[in-house]
Amino acid sequence: MLTRIITGVIGIALAAFVIQTGGTLFAVFALVLALLAWFEYVRAFAQRGHNLTFVLGLVALALIWGCGWLGNAEETMxxxxxxVLLMLLLSVLLHGRVTFTDAALSVAGVLYFGMPFSHMVLLRMADGxxxxxxxxxxxxxxxxxxIMFxxxxxxxxxxxxxxxxxxSHKLCPSISPGKTIEGFGGSLVGTTAATAGLGVFxxxxVFEMACLGLALSIFATLGDLVESVAKRETGIKDSGNIIPGHGGVWDRFDSVLFTAPxxxxxxILVLVNQ
Structure with a gap:
């Protein structure tokens, strides 16, 4: 527990510095996190015998991140x-080594990590x-x-x-036995109130921010459940141990992957154009 607390304090201090600094530092940190999460994802599915397109995934993530940094939607597309087409094509070019399932899991992983972290960079650079x-x-x-974090x-x-x-009532017992309906209700109320408070700050x-808080609670929970499904599929408890007491990058950012977009x-649709 002490290790978890110390790591949490250091992590919050580092996050605050990076967020406040913004610019290149923030963008590079987002890229590093995306690449580390991809590594954990590939390693997790390797335990089930899947051979994901690791190197091509790294390149794709870096390019998607770069497009986000430039803020160019056409280049991102x-x-x-x-x-996506190249990763699927590898199931043909490397048939026998890379199956179609491997290629599909690779596509899913690159989109799963690439798009949210790219949106995070776009969000930090948003004009207003x-x-x-x-x-x-x-x-x-x-x-x-x-507000997002x-x-x-x-x-x-x-x-x-x-x-x-x-x-006392399980929310999704077959996916995440620890989650309860009461806990989810507390998340809905607490996150809505906290985000509305940030709106005042x-x-x-306030009303629009309260609505955002409600959405954040729902999507943060869904993001956590998606990783829980993946963990059950791969048979892992934690995605890694790079963050002492907290697991891996994927573990720490599973909810953020859904809330950042x-x-x-x-x-951009509600606040900037109000």
């Missing part, structure tokens, strides 16, 4: 299309007004990244504590 807050001004993209963490935290205190419309489109 082109790179993604070529990467400088926001006044009780502790000083925030760039729009910086504020939205904080705090909302996601709030979902996990409220679900854990409420579920531990009063949880940054001067955003949600917050990005909310930001």
């Amino acid at each position: 082109a790179v993604t299309t070529v990467a 007004p400088v926001l006044a807050s009780p502790i000083g001004p925030f760039e729009f993209g910086c504020a939205m990244i904080w 705090i909302g996601t963490w709030a979902s996990d935290t409220f679900a854990y504590f409420v579920g531990s205190a009063i949880g 940054f001067g955003f419309p 949600i917050v990005y489109y909310f930001a």
